Amino acid sequence: MPVLFLAVLLVGVQLAATASGRAYYLTQLIMAAYYSIVVLGLCLVMGYCGQVSMGHGAFFAIGGYTSAILTTTNIAAARDSAWGHALQKAGILFSWQDPYGSQVLAVSPGAAFAAALLLTLVVALLIGYPALRLKGHYLAMATLGFGLIVYRLLLGSSFTGAADGINGVPGWALTSHLTLTSSNTYRVGNYYFAWGVTLVILTLLLNLVHSRVGRALRSIHDGELAANAMGINTAGFKLQAFVISALLAAAAGSFFTHYTGGIGPSEAGAMKSVRYLVLVAAGGMGNLWGGLIVSAILTFLSLRGCFGTYDHAVFGVILIAIISLAPEGPLKPIGLWIRGAFRALIPSRRSCHGAV
Amino acid sequence: MVLFEAENIRQCFGGLVALDKVTFEVRTGQIKAIIGPNGAGKTTLFNIISGIFRPDEGCLRFDGAPIDGLKPYQVARLGISRTFQNLSLFLRMTVLENVMIGRHCRTRKGMIASALRLPGQWKEEKAIRQNALAHLSELGLADVADRPASSLSFGQRRMVELARALATEPRLLLLDEPASGLNTKETDDLARRIQKIRDTGVTILLVEHDMSLVMDISDDILVLHYGTPIAEGPPSRVRNDPEVVKVYLGGEDVNA
Numbered sequence: 001m002p003v004l005f006l007a008v009l010l011v012g013v014q015l016a017a018t019a020s021g022r023a024y025y026l027t028q029l030i031m032a033a034y035y036s037i038v039v040l041g042l043c044l045v046m047g048y049c050g051q052v053s054m055g056h057g058a059f060f061a062i063g064g065y066t067s068a069i070l071t072t073t074n075i076a077a078a079r080d081s082a083w084g085h086a087l088q089k090a091g092i093l094f095s096w097q098d099p100y101g102s103q104v105l106a107v108s109p110g111a112a113f114a115a116a117l118l119l120t121l122v123v124a125l126l127i128g129y130p131a132l133r134l135k136g137h138y139l140a141m142a143t144l145g146f147g148l149i150v151y152r153l154l155l156g157s158s159f160t161g162a163a164d165g166i167n168g169v170p171g172w173a174l175t176s177h178l179t180l181t182s183s184n185t186y187r188v189g190n191y192y193f194a195w196g197v198t199l200v201i202l203t204l205l206l207n208l209v210h211s212r213v214g215r216a217l218r219s220i221h222d223g224e225l226a227a228n229a230m231g232i233n234t235a236g237f238k239l240q241a242f243v244i245s246a247l248l249a250a251a252a253g254s255f256f257t258h259y260t261g262g263i264g265p266s267e268a269g270a271m272k273s274v275r276y277l278v279l280v281a282a283g284g285m286g287n288l289w290g291g292l293i294v295s296a297i298l299t300f301l302s303l304r305g306c307f308g309t310y311d312h313a314v315f316g317v318i319l320i321a322i323i324s325l326a327p328e329g330p331l332k333p334i335g336l337w338i339r340g341a342f343r344a345l346i347p348s349r350r351s352c353h354g355a356v
Numbered sequence: 357m358v359l360f361e362a363e364n365i366r367q368c369f370g371g372l373v374a375l376d377k378v379t380f381e382v383r384t385g386q387i388k389a390i391i392g393p394n395g396a397g398k399t400t401l402f403n404i405i406s407g408i409f410r411p412d413e414g415c416l417r418f419d420g421a422p423i424d425g426l427k428p429y430q431v432a433r434l435g436i437s438r439t440f441q442n443l444s445l446f447l448r449m450t451v452l453e454n455v456m457i458g459r460h461c462r463t464r465k466g467m468i469a470s471a472l473r474l475p476g477q478w479k480e481e482k483a484i485r486q487n488a489l490a491h492l493s494e495l496g497l498a499d500v501a502d503r504p505a506s507s508l509s510f511g512q513r514r515m516v517e518l519a520r521a522l523a524t525e526p527r528l529l530l531l532d533e534p535a536s537g538l539n540t541k542e543t544d545d546l547a548r549r550i551q552k553i554r555d556t557g558v559t560i561l562l563v564e565h566d567m568s569l570v571m572d573i574s575d576d577i578l579v580l581h582y583g584t585p586i587a588e589g590p591p592s593r594v595r596n597d598p599e600v601v602k603v604y605l606g607g608e609d610v611n612a
Contacts, residue, residue, distance in 0.1 A: 204471040211470035211481065212456075212463055215449070219457050222446035229406055229440075231432035231461025231524055240467055 002289070003203050010195050014188060026191045027182070028303040030259060032296050033194035037252035039279045039295040040201055040288060041245030046277070047286035048209055049241045050221030051132065055143030056249045057272035058150035059120055063250030064257035064267060065154065066116035068166040070107035071258075079105050096170045109172035109180075109258055116254045117247055124246035125239070132238040135224055139242065147273050154265040165264030172258040180258040190259055197255070198292070201248060205288050217241055218286070271312055278319045284329020293331060359384040359559050360405075360436075360528055365414035367400055367583075374400045375583040378414070382528065382576075387550065387560045389570045392580035393603075398563040399441055401580070402530050405561075406438050407431040418528065433461045437526035439517040441533045441563075445505040451516050452501040455488035458523025491519040495549070510537050518549075528559045535566040547573050571595065 017025045038056055045051050078084030078093060084105070087093040094108035107115070123146075131142040154160045161167075171181025178189040208214055219227040220234050228234045257263040266272065279298060283291030298318070301307065307314040322329065358381045365378040375397040382388045390398050403409045405416060407428040416424045418434055426434075437458075446454050463484055469477045492498050495515045500508060505516060514534060521529060531550070535543045547569055554560055564570050570577065570591070577594045579587040587597045594600055 207473050208467065208471040211477065212460060212465055212484065213467055213470045215453055215457055216460055218449060218453075219446045222448050223444045225408065225428075226440065226444035226446070227457070228428040229408065229432060229438060230457050230520065231429050231437075232457070233427075233429045244467070 003199055003206075007195075007199060010199075014191055018188070023184075023187060025304075026187050028300050029296075030187075030190050030194040031256065031303055032299040033191075033198045034252040034256040034259070035276075035299045036292050036295040037198055037201055038249040038276050039283070039291045040198070040205055041248030042276050043280045043283065043286070043288050043291040044205055044209070044217070045241050045245045046280050047284075047288075047291070048214065048217040048221060049238055051238055051242065052137060052140040052277070053143045053242065053245070054140050054270070054273050054277065055127070055147035055150075056245070056276045057270070058143075058147040058268045059124070059246045059249035060253035060256070060272070061150060061154060061263065061265070061268035062120050062123060063116045063253030064263035065160055065166065065253075066119055066250075067109065067112045067254040067257050068169045068263050069159065070112035070115060071109055071170055072104070072166060072168060073106055074104045075107075076105060098168060098170075104170075106170075109170070113172075113251070113254050116250050120246050120250035121243060124243045128239045128242040128246075132242060133235045139238075143273075144270070147268060147270055151265060151268040151270070154268055160265070163265060165262055166257075167262035169257055169261050169263070171261075172255075180255060182259060182261050194255065194259070202288060202292055209286075209288065213237070221286070275312075275315050278315045278322075282318055282322050282329060284332055287329055287331065289335070290329045290331040294329070357384045358382070359386075359419060360561070361417045362401075362405070363415050363417075365401070365404060365411050365416070367397075367404060367409060367411050373583055375404070375411070375580075377584055378580070380578050380585065380588060382559060382561055384559055385554065385557070386575045387554050387562060387573050388576045388578065389562045389564055389574040390578045390580060391564065391567075391570055395582070396580040397583040398580060399532060400583075402438060402532050402563060405431075405530060406436060429461065432524055432526075435525065435527035436530065437521040437524040437528075438530035439514070439521050439532055439534060441536070443510075443513050443517060445513055445516055445520075447504070447506040449505060450502050451497060451505050451508065452485070452488055452492065454505050454516055455491055455519045455523050456484050458491070458520040459484040459487055461524055488519075488523055491523050492516075494522075495519050511539075511542050514538065522553065522558075526558055528561060529553065531560065531562045531564075533563055533565060535564055535569050543569055 013029070014026065017023055038060055042053060042056050045053055075093070078087065084093065088095070091108055092111045093105055095103055095105050098104050127142050127146050128139070131138040155163055171179040171183070173179045174193070178193060179186050180190060180193065209217070216227065216232045216237050219230070219232060220237060224234050253263070253267065279295040280291050282298070283294040302311055360382040363379050365375050366373070367375040378401065390401065392398055400409065404411050407426050407430065410425060415422055418436060423431060423434065446457065463480055465477045465480050468474070489498065489501060492501050495518060497512065497515055497519065500512065505513065508516065514537070518534070535546055538546060543566060550560060550562070550573055562570070562574070574591055577589065577591055578585055579594060579600050581603050586603065587594050587600045
């Protein structure tokens with residue numbers, strides 16, 4: 001129900017932005033949606049499972065860079081070969097025209113997306129498996145190191161474009177009416193795609209946390225030893241949650257890169273990863289709705305440049321304020337108030353705990 | 357019939373020998389108690405049985421099959437459940453959710469079924485809820501089902517732990533000092549409760565300091581002293597065992 005309400009609100013925002021001649025706001029809202037997907041995934045790991053990841057910026061970057069590299073690397077040799085034709089027919093390779101007018105034969109966005117997810121799966125398992133078998137904050141350490149390594153590798157490698165990153169990434173033509181690209185023609189379509197994906201992920205994660213699996217994750221957060229003694233494979237669930245959230249971050253990075261047409265090394269920076277963490281905390285930790293709303297609003301304001309040169313500082317201040325003033329997030333009291341109002345209007349429906 | 361056997365268990369923490377040469381068995385349908393002064397290694401033994409520690413030496417068999425080396429969750433799945441001495445409820449969850457966790461190892465819907473609400477998921481969820489509620493009602497906790505676990509009194513929390521352990525459908529239930537912190541009336545109720553659980557076919561292994569409870573309900577008692585067994589047998593025999601009287605009861609009558 002509340003998801004429908006949010007969907008209606010998003011339609012309203014689009015209509016208002018277009019009608020008032022401020023359609024350019026949609027661009028930042030699209031980017032905010034992709035960043036919010038990372039926050040939703042991290043919320044599952046941190047808020048429900050109690051495991052801190054400091055490397056989600058790196059997973060976002062792995063998704064984005066894999067898509068960028070594969071779709072921009074010209075495999076001209078394949079153009080006239082039989083296998084090249086076959087792969088093109090199968091949709092694994094595609095031909096596109098770069099801004100200078102030359103034809104590029106490269107991996108198609110769909111295939112690159114699949115490759116990005118596969119790579120992320122492998123990397124997340126490699127980091128998560130050893131770190132999550134142990135109790136405590138080993139995941140935070142491992143992912144912090146991992147994030148720094150990815151950032152340095154991106155910055156130092158020529159095939160990732162070093163400090164410039166990769167530009168001129170082609171759009172991803174999903175249908176004849178929708179291409180993930182920054183062109184104004186497709187802006188409204190991109191807005192609905194980005195937020196549609198975000199709402200689907202929100203719904204799936206809400207289902208997940210209000211289920212047997214969600215209970216298991218929360219019990220790990222509350223007492224790992226007791227959870228294990230009650231028959232829960234704690235290491236297995238922690239790893240599953242971590243891998244899912246890494247895959248969500250990578251998917252978001254891939255969409256984002258096609259939409260903006262490029263990606264830079266700062267996406268993998270420690271500041272970015274910390275920012276996701278702050279947004280999860282600011283949303284109330286184990287609160288998917290809170291994380292999404294806070295993330296959408298703050299990321300949008302940040303992208304609009306509202307915090308100016310104090311951008312990073314603002315997020316730092318928010319983190320300190322949340323921890324000291326409202327550890328459960330600022331949305332909890334507001335949510336309780338709204339729920340109270342709802343109850344007063346619609347008497348005694350079954351309670352939907354957690355859906356604040 | 358022997359349900360559980362421990363053979364020659366030895367466990368050291370650094371230079372400290374917590375358990376040594378511990379051998380005993382629990383027969384199906386018994387209430388067996390493990391007693392001994394503080395530091396005798398009782399809780400360590402429970403942690404070994406439930407897979408939290410792996411013993412340095414010795415082996416454990418449940419229903420004839422070796423279980424040493426298994427992880428706690430695997431031991432729970434086999435049918436050995438436990439309560440904790442210092443209570444470890446999930447305090448941010450409701451009482452009902454705590455008991456629903458107990459159903460985890462008897463249910464199976466995973467990430468994908470849950471996220472997509474696949475058919476059958478809702479049915480299983482409902483069954484989990486009903487089973488957990490039944491366990492709560494059985495222990496007289498139905499009216500606090502939706503309260504946060506952290507809001508309960510100590511005695512109630514003990515009962516929720518018991519309900520959670522029973523929800524895993526154990527064949528062997530380990531109770532770690534279930535009467536500590538309870539008053540006389542509550543302890544009496546607990547004794548009847550434990551007997552009732554045994555009558556439903558659950559074998560019980562109990563660590564307890566309350567001697568009147570132990571002597572009242574146990575079929576068999578194992579006495580540990582500094583990590584080694586010094587006596588074993590029915591209450592009447594253990595009570596009069598000169599060794600036990602000397603090292604553990606300090607020469608006093610146990611009923612005093």
